[in-house]
Amino acid sequence: MHSKTETTSMHLTRRAFGAGLAAGTGFLAFALPVRALTVDQARQLVDKLIADINATINSGQSEEAMFGDFEQIFVTYADVATIARSALGPASKSASAGQMAAFTKAYQGYISRKYGRRFREFIGGKIEVMDARPYKSYYEVISTATLQGSAPFDLRWWVGDKSGRSLFFNIIIEGVNMLASERTEIGAILDQNGGDVDKLVAALNAS
Amino acid sequence: MTCQRIWNGLTRMTISLRPYSVKRCKAPMVAALLALGLSACAPAMAPQGINDPFEKQNRATHALNLKLDTYILRPVANNATRILPDEVFIGASNVADNLGLPGVVANDLLQAKIGPAVHNTLRFAVNSTLGLGGLFDPASKMGATAKHTDFGETLSVWGVGEGAYVELPAYGPSTQRDTVGTVVDLVFDPLRLFIPKDKRWVGTVAQIAARIGDRGRYSETVDSILYDSADGYAQARLLYLQNRRHTLGQTTAESDFEDPYAQ
Numbered sequence: 001m002h003s004k005t006e007t008t009s010m011h012l013t014r015r016a017f018g019a020g021l022a023a024g025t026g027f028l029a030f031a032l033p034v035r036a037l038t039v040d041q042a043r044q045l046v047d048k049l050i051a052d053i054n055a056t057i058n059s060g061q062s063e064e065a066m067f068g069d070f071e072q073i074f075v076t077y078a079d080v081a082t083i084a085r086s087a088l089g090p091a092s093k094s095a096s097a098g099q100m101a102a103f104t105k106a107y108q109g110y111i112s113r114k115y116g117r118r119f120r121e122f123i124g125g126k127i128e129v130m131d132a133r134p135y136k137s138y139y140e141v142i143s144t145a146t147l148q149g150s151a152p153f154d155l156r157w158w159v160g161d162k163s164g165r166s167l168f169f170n171i172i173i174e175g176v177n178m179l180a181s182e183r184t185e186i187g188a189i190l191d192q193n194g195g196d197v198d199k200l201v202a203a204l205n206a207s
Numbered sequence: 208m209t210c211q212r213i214w215n216g217l218t219r220m221t222i223s224l225r226p227y228s229v230k231r232c233k234a235p236m237v238a239a240l241l242a243l244g245l246s247a248c249a250p251a252m253a254p255q256g257i258n259d260p261f262e263k264q265n266r267a268t269h270a271l272n273l274k275l276d277t278y279i280l281r282p283v284a285n286n287a288t289r290i291l292p293d294e295v296f297i298g299a300s301n302v303a304d305n306l307g308l309p310g311v312v313a314n315d316l317l318q319a320k321i322g323p324a325v326h327n328t329l330r331f332a333v334n335s336t337l338g339l340g341g342l343f344d345p346a347s348k349m350g351a352t353a354k355h356t357d358f359g360e361t362l363s364v365w366g367v368g369e370g371a372y373v374e375l376p377a378y379g380p381s382t383q384r385d386t387v388g389t390v391v392d393l394v395f396d397p398l399r400l401f402i403p404k405d406k407r408w409v410g411t412v413a414q415i416a417a418r419i420g421d422r423g424r425y426s427e428t429v430d431s432i433l434y435d436s437a438d439g440y441a442q443a444r445l446l447y448l449q450n451r452r453h454t455l456g457q458t459t460a461e462s463d464f465e466d467p468y469a470q
Contacts, residue, residue: 079467086467118428136466151353154453162468169467175453176446179465184445188438 037166042139042159043132045166049077049157050127050143057122066120071112079160079167080108086169087182091190091197099197106204111182113207122147127155141168254369254452257444265374269440275377276433280422288423296420298342302413304353305334305341309397314356318364323354359388363455372444380447 056069074080084104085092092100125147132141138160146152158170171178186200193199259265288296308331315324330346330353337345347353362384363369370383381389398410422429436442 082467086465114431117431121428160468170465174450176449177465179467180449181442181445184441185437188436188441192437 037139037159037161039132039134039139041166043129043141045077045159046132046141046143046157046168047129049073049168050129052076053119053122054126057119058124063116063120067113067116070116070119071109074108074112074115077168079163079165079169080104082163082169083111083179083182084108086179087186088190088197089183089187091195095197099201102201103197103204106201107186110204110207137162138169254448254457257372257448258370259372259444261371261373265372265444266440268374268376269443271376272374272379273433273439276422280419281426281430284419284422285426287419288426293420293424296416296424299413299416300420301334301338301344302341303410303417304344305331305338306398306402306410306413307355308334309401310392311354311356313395313397314358314361314392317358317361318356320356323356326351326354357385357388358391359385360455362388363457369448369451372448374440374444380443382448382451385451 052069052073056066056073059066059069061069081104084107085100087107088095088100088103095103122145125145127143127145129141129143132139134140135158138158141157141159143155143157144152145155153174154172156172157168158172159166159168161167169179189203190197190200193203308327312324312327312331315321315327330351333346333349333351334341334344337343359382367384369385373381373383373386375381375386378389399407402410432442432446433439
């Protein structure tokens with residue numbers, strides 16, 4: 001429920017911001033945003049990321065070793081701090097800097113294990129980049145995952161450079177949005193722990 | 208782990224409701240259909256967010272469905288897929304998909320999608336003959352891969368909005384619109400024109416075997432959603448709605464775009 005109000009208010013903020021800009025600068029408001037990152041660079045990032053994932057899922061390593069590799073891939077290619085803050089939702093605003101640091105670190109391990117388990121089912125399959133296009137003020141890199149014995153499916157990566165580096169911050173699997181799913185899940189674990197961020201961190205570390 | 212497949216594992220937990228809904232729902236369904244058809248003029252707006260006014264009831268149904276999965280579907284599926292070779296379930300899935308094709312073609316036509324209607328008619332013809340009654344899927348190997356649709360999608364094309372989210376007993380996640388769609392697809396299945404009454408059990412058996420196969424083959428992923436999530440109900444709801452909207456080609460509504468850098 002709260003995520004809906006939040007996106008609405010974000011929408012209003014952006015609109016209000018746009019209106020202010022239009023009032024202040026007239027036609028300049030219609031100019032396209034400057035993109036530091038190009039569509040080719042976004043695509044190259046995901047190409048490298050997918051090469052690393054493919055190498056890991058076909059490496060024949062143990063599950064534990066693969067989780068370590070996935071965590072390394074996640075840290076290298078994803079904007080972990082932003083994804084973690086988004087997953088924590090409104091609670092991230094009241095959490096202390098120390099809590100946020102502990103949460104981000106715990107979340108990084110948690111999500112590497114969780115998605116690592118899912119990616120492990122890709123063993124023997126492969127992911128290929130098909131296309132890349134500008135999306136809002138970011139880029140969407142479109143890939144197809146082909147698994148043994150099932151129809152190919154659509155895997156999209158949202159890439160931006162607002163963190164100062166080119167990193168992905170969301171994965172869309174057949175329309176299912178990782179950030180939305182994570183916010184639901186982390187919100188539920190936080191509720192189970194009475195809204196206590198320290199207990200949430202402990203729960204994630206124990207998972 | 209294609210989402211569609213996980214769905215098959217997650218949603219069609221069992222199809223034991225089938226004969227029951229067919230017998231009881233005909234008249235009210237036709238009335239509902241007419242009402243929906245009359246009000247449907249413009250294409251439906253892209254749905255947004257989560258509309259779940261029946262959450263309390265839905266969560267109770269989810270608890271029931273979890274019990275059905277824990278005590279019946281999951282153990283049966285895990286054992287069956289361990290004992291029997293994959294080919295059995297792939298064959299069953301092919302038969303079930305093939306027997307569903309006349310219904311798919313009917314919906315293509317109702318959506319005025321002539322290309323896909325021809326495509327799916329050819330698939331039915333090829334797989335029913337060369338594919339030995341649908342046991343194999345040579346049409347896909349020839350390049351005519353599956354292009355599924357259903358009456359829920361037809362309603363969406365006609366402009367009917369998705370309505371509220373509902374979790375159906377023994378079936379799983381749906382919406383009000385898709386529930387009507389599912390029932391209409393069952394009641395008005397054109398397959399009846401092709402198959403004599405005493406042979407209809409073939410389709411039902413194939414469907415049950417296909418669901419068992421999907422539940423077994425994607426066991427870990429389905430388990431992770433149903434049992435490992437802190438709130439499996441909310442995860443299943445989100446997964447269903449987002450995947451369904453994606454399948455229907457509904458792009459994310461502007462207000463649903465989450466910009467994590469703007470939060």
